[in-house]
Amino acid sequence: MKYNNDQVRRRDRLLxxxxxREIVYEAEYAVLSMIDEDGMPYAIPVNHVWDCSSCIYVHCAPEGTKLKAIAKHPNVCLCIVGEVNLLPSKFTTEYESVVIRGLAKVGLNEEERMRALRLLINKLSPEFKQLGEKYAxxxxxxxxxxxxxxxEFSGKCKTVHKTN
Structure with missing residues (x-):
């Protein structure tokens, strides 16, 4: 995975x-954005897991809008939000975010699909691994x-410095 912040306008906010990488690994969900089969933007929250190398896995039903969109337009974007702290009196928000760009693929072999499901279980339900295996x-x-x-992926954050 190539870390590339070249497109981040606010250079003072680089993560x-x-x-x-911590945010990608730890976050419970992300928003997957793509172009649907009619050429319209489509975004949906998903659970994801990173293989600690160069792939992110997402599970879904074997049919639906996501799969139709990917079949026609496989380039996707995944947005993951880390820590967030709303500061109403300052009219701003402290945040961390990661944007991932990549090529989505489906039709994986059974071994890789099961490996991805196990990664998801280990991440999202670590105390229920045996039950998760049966469910999978x-x-x-x-x-x-x-x-x-x-x-590639990039990261951005905003921290408000406290004033006395």
């Missing part, structure tokens, strides 16, 4: 690569996995 096996036939091969 370190190390923190960006039982629902495997009605689960699709989207693999996002990450081309």
């Amino acid at each position: 370190t690569e190390a923190r960006a 096996q039982a629902s495997f036939h009605r689960t699709e996995i989207i693999k996002i091969e990450v081309s």
Whole structure:
């Protein structure tokens, strides 16, 4: 995964690569954005898991808008939000965010699909691994996995300095 902040306008708000990777790894959900089959923008929240290399996995039903969109336009964007702190009296928000760009693929072999499901279980339900394994096996036939091969990612944050 290439960390590339060249397109971030506010150079004073760059997130370190190390923190960006933590957010990708730890965040519980992201917003997957794509172009639907009619050429319109389409974004939807998803659970994701990073393989700690160059791929992000997302699970979904074996049919639907996401899969139709990816079949026609496989380039996608994933936005992940880290820490957020609303500051109403200052009319601003402190935040961290990571934007990932990549190529989405479906139709993975059974071994990779099951590996992705296990990664999701380990991330989102670590205290229920045995039960998660049974559930994954039982629902495997009605689960699709989207693999996002990450081309690059960037990170941005805003911190408000406290004044006395």
